[in-house]
Amino acid sequence: MLQDYYIPKSIADTLALLKDNNGRARIIAGGTDLVLDHQAEKITADAFIDISNIDELKKIECSDGYISIGAAVTHNQVARSQLIQEHAIALAQAARAVGSLQIRNIATVVGNVVNAQPAADTAVALVALGAEAEINSFSEVEYVPVEDMYAGLGKSTVDSTSQLVTRIRFAVPERNQGTAFVRLCQRKALALPMLCVAAMVSLKDDKFEWVRLVMAPVGPKPIRAAKAEEMLKGSPVTDEVIEKAAQLALENANPRSSLVRGSREYRMGVLPVLIKRALVAAVAQAK
Amino acid sequence: MSADKIDFDIVGKSVRRRDAFEKVTGEAVFSTDVKLPGMLYAKVLRSPYPHAKIKKIDISKAEQLPGVKAVAYYGNTPRIKFNTSATMTFTVPHLEPVLDQYVFDDIVRYVGDEVAAVAAVSEEIAQQALKLIEVEYEELPAVYDPLEAMKEEAPHIHTGCKEGKNIPGDIVKIDMGDVEQGFAESDLVIEEMFKVPVQKQVQMETQAAVAQVSREGDITVWSTTQTPHPTRMILSRAFGVPHSKIRVLNPPYVGGGFGVRIGCSAKAEPIAVALAMLAKRPVKVVYTREEDFIASDTRHGGYVWAKLGVKKDGTFHALDLKGVLNAGAYCSFSCETPGVLGAMTLSVYRIPHQKYFGHSVYTNTTPAGAMRGFGNPQGIFALESVVDMVAEKLNIDPLELRLKNIMQVGDPWCLPYPCGATGMAECIEKGAKSIGWDRRGKLNKPGATKVRGIGVAIGSHVSNSWPFCVDYDNAYVTIQQDGSVQVACGVPDIGTGTTTTLPQLAAEELGVRFDMVNMTFGDTASTPFDIGSHASRTLYAAGTAVVAAAKDAKQQVLEYAADLLDVSAEKLDMKDSEVFVAQGSDEKRISLKEIAYHAHLRNKQFIGVGRIVPPNSPTWEAHFAEVEVDLQTGQVKVIKLVGAHDVGKAINPAICEGQIEGGLAMGLGYALSEEIRYNDKGKQQNKSISTYFLPTAEDMPEVEAILVESNDPSGPFGAKGVGETGLVPTAPAIANAVYNATGIRFTEIPLTEERVFFALRNNKKS
Amino acid sequence: MSLKMLKFTLNGEPMEVPVSPSDMLVDVLRDKLELTGTKKGCGEGECGACTVIMNGKAVASCLVPALKAMGAEVETVEGVAKEKAHPVQEAFMDLGAVQCGFCIPGMIMSSKALLDENPKPSKEEIREAISGNICRCTGYVKIEKAVEAAAQKLQERG
Secondary structure: OOOEEEOOOOHHHHHHHHHHHOOOEEEEOOOOOHHHHHHOOOOOOOEEEEOOOOHHHOOEEEEOOEEEEEOOOEHHHHHHOHHHHHHOHHHHHHHHHOOOHHHHOOOEHHHHHHOOOOOOHHHHHHHHOOOEEEEEOOOOEEEEEHHHOEEEOOEEOOOOOOOEEEEEEEEOOOOOEEEEEEEEOOOOOOOOOOEEEEEEEEEEOOEEEEEEEEEEOOOOOOEEOHHHHHHHOOOEOOHHHHHHHHHHHHHHOOOOOEOOOEOHHHHHHHHHHHHHHHHHHHHHHHO | OOOOOOOOOOOOOOOOOOOHHHHHHOOOOEHHHOOOOOOEEEEEEEOOOOOEEEEEEEOHHHHHOOOEEEEEEOOOOOOOOEOOEOHHHHOOOOOOOOOOEOOOOOEEOOOOOEEEEEEEOOHHHHHHHHOOOEEEEEEOOOOOOHHHHOOOOOOOOOOOOOOOOOOOOOOEEEEEOOHHHHHHOOOEEEEEEEEEOOOOOOOOOOOEEEEEEOOOOOEEEEEOOOOHHHHHHHHHHHHOOOHHHEEEEOOOEOOOOOOOOOEOOOOHHHHHHHHHHHHOOOEEEEOOHHHHHHHOOEOOOEEEEEEEEEOOOOOEEEEEEEEEEEEEOOOOOOOHHHHHHHHHHHOOEOOOEEEEEEEEEEOOOOOEOOOOOOOHHHHHHHHHHHHHHHHHHHOOOHHHHHHHHEOOOOOOOOOOOOOOOOOHHHHHHHHHHHHOHHHOOOOOOOOOOEEEEEEEEEEEEOOOOOOOOOOOEEEEEEEOOOOOEEEEEOOOEOOOOHHHHHHHHHHHHHOOOHHHEEEEEOEOOOOOOEOOOOOOOHHHHHHHHHHHHHHHHHHHHHHHHHHHHOOOHHHEEEEOOEEEEOOOOOOOEEEHHHHHHHHHHOOOOOEEEEEEOOOOOOEEEEEEEEEEEEOOOOOEEEEEEEEEEEOOOOOOHHHHHHHHHHHHHHHHHHHHOOOOOEOOOOOEOOOOOOOOOOOOHHHOOEEEEEEEOOOOOOOHHHOOOOOOHHHOOHHHHHHHHHHHHHOOOOOEOOOOHHHHHHHHHHHHHO | OOOEEEEEEEOOEEEEEEEOOOOEHHHHHHHHOOOOOOOOOOOOOOOOOOEEEEOOEEEEOOOOEHHHHOOOEEEOHHHOOOOOOOHHHHHHHHOOOOOOOOOHHHHHHHHHHHHHHOOOOOHHHHHHHHOOOOOOOOOOHHHHHHHHHHHHHHHHHO
């Protein structure tokens, strides 16, 4: 049963609270998923430590070649950030696609990652961007790629009773790089995706220098279309290559059938279309 | 009351709604807002199984939890059968209402069925107590599809079905002419089976009730019901308490209806009363959104077969229609819905030979009951798809084909009331213009991956519920001592603007200023009996009663004024709250205020009474859709929706438009995305707003509501019903547009991206 | 259960109310403070009926732990009309945007938050602002028109 609710003003205070509570207190940021999980008794905690009042976590910053998004930054901040729109449109679009404005005004992007749902839109975009999270434990700070933060379906490697993700960062994309996010959903608001795809491409001499292609929900976490990425590397930017990548992506996809969000057959059938659209849009961005 | 009068003072004007100010400031009180001293909060234990016998139930641990004041289950609540829907109070005399529910039973028949309920000092404690109720179930075989449920091997869900396995009530049969002969004489016969989904009302306020039982045993229930008077009758039966000791009222607002609470608000009222009786304290029951989804009536899903025979020139000649609907676990309105499906679908076109056979079938799913359109959208989806198929086969423009065959005034039909007026042709013409029908067939370039199409569908509906059920109305119009006017009528205002439009009618009929008229409504203690707000009837039927009462009151006023003015009453009339000499050049006049007070000082008040059995009148509507289909993903996007509606006379045009616009949105969802599906364990898969895809603001196309006025001779000032018609032909209009875009005929809705995707893929292969 | 004192500004007035750490803002407003204008249509952040404005942003108060409002400025539908109705409220009334009314407090708050921040919203911005507010009565047609009209009126006023 929840007994306390802390509202620390600094990272140091937050870490101290985690330590003092010895595993019984849990970090809450926006909390839009957490409070429902708590009400449904999917998680328990004696206390919440609310990090949304920590000024240094509320910022989107660009420095040393990195764009970083603080743990208290909301989806709406990201969706509307000029910096993100300019350099990482895939992330801005992914953030805009989540829930509704009322949710985007509270829910944080870092929280979306830590909540570890396989179809979390911004996580899909962040994996494409090659983002990594800054994770504070009691004594150390480490950087972990977002795509390595999944311990299983809906389970994060981050332990929110002893660790604090302070920010997520990714290298500022170069001029020859572009990103895109494509989403298939039954409704334009208040709906999880049936499928979403994020792509980041780096072009060189009309060829794909490299590509990060991420799909969800086609597995327990955002899934890299590794075979397609491998094929694309060094291939010319042509319709045929993109078509081939779209088909190859299926080899890394293993979607489930859902009576709510579409059968496996449909998702497999339509995934190549989304892959193609994402690649075409990302290429256009990069040019 | 005359339909041909043109110069109205207040009728026909979009006056600001009477409830608007309270609603925009948050002051309007709804059932979920009601709080009484000492009030307890209830939570309901629901079945996890689709069909099971409760072998053992132990409530003792729950009762012992501190804060728990009562636990109700089948062992301590009345064993009197009833039906939560108002059908049990107004089934017409030659039929027997189906009574198949208890407050709690020892058999559960769908996932979500009520097992027990707890009243406690807080919701949290009540919720905790539910976990302490020990139940031992013996699972029984379950069936979910109505066709399966009629088979010999299917389990019996209820006993005593006289018409066949799991068929509640009576099979509806309608016959006109001779269909066999009709098909023999036809040049073209098209037959198709259609499947329609389970749709949910998703009214914004979930089912809710607060019950208070006095020491004398008087019961007061504040609730979300659309029908306070019939709900009182239901509670009276279920608890064996006289009508006169029960008061049912709205507090006074209801957060939407769409049919989901014609009668009780699911079981909110009976559960609240049962717990209040046990606890001897007021009890509040508010359904969670999930409970509202899984345990309150839905639209009927099921199957419709349509067989249409036509002559070479496109003249419709024979129609054979059949409907088998999924009743779910309890009957609710499952006897009437197939009837309305048949009667409405047969009555759109002049067809000399017609036949209908329809019924519902019990299954182990959430009960289906009334929902806006009441069977009509199901039937019209089938008919209007088949009509489109005929148009193509005969190579006749779909509009022309429809215009050639639509019902005209005086045409014979299967309904026991006349087609008094029709503006259908005008609806078709105006709607076609709005959608740009001329562009049809010229919208796409070869090789496009997104293709457009335009479609049309038409339909009709009722303006009240007679002859499908008992239907009568009463109203009082009382002139107050200062000349102001109190209308009392037993209908609620579920959002349809009743409390604005009925005073508009009264003001117009009386000749008093609108701002002098107020209304008492939605309360059995202060209004005479009325069957409530449903069947598009409130303005048409209750309005007829209000006009009759106003006429009565006015006559009394004029007769009284005749003495004061020394002019015969026949020569007098009233306008702007002033009696004047309407015939002749006499300038004498006297204000209603003076008359009323003069009468008061002489021990008299003018009280008009309206007691009417309303007639009925067909509404007419033509819907048009322009769609864009993504050939690669199967997604259908509606670009524009047009609803052109013959509303008889728009008493308040803004309110009429609002009804149509809301209907179109709901019809859009029915066509494309709304459906409750079940897994193989009988569990509802779409039970939250995020998993049930009703449209949001961002999903809406451009919408145009067009009002056509045919001035119906039977309705108040020419008005007809408008509440339900907005979604009757929407789905086939959209499906026909998708056909126009893709060449694929869908016989099942909703047109989800997945359904369209596979149809496109299979089509390409074949 | 330990109660904490929630201190915040509610509709312009300082407010203190003891709440438990698991209380949601919507329940504190409706049950403890008896401000029942804020409606609860789902309790899961999916219908928008509970929308309030917190520090200038529209939020679903059923997803906000009450203590998250500590020190915040919260505005509910009860605080919108001052001497007179707010132009958004006027427009909803004049254009027939109100039917059953259950979604309306949330709609008013979402619309007001939009117009406070963006006095000249595009059609798309209006739709985005109310896309988290489900209305089953109106098809959103007259609601969108009302928000447009209110924006117009506010601009004229300057």
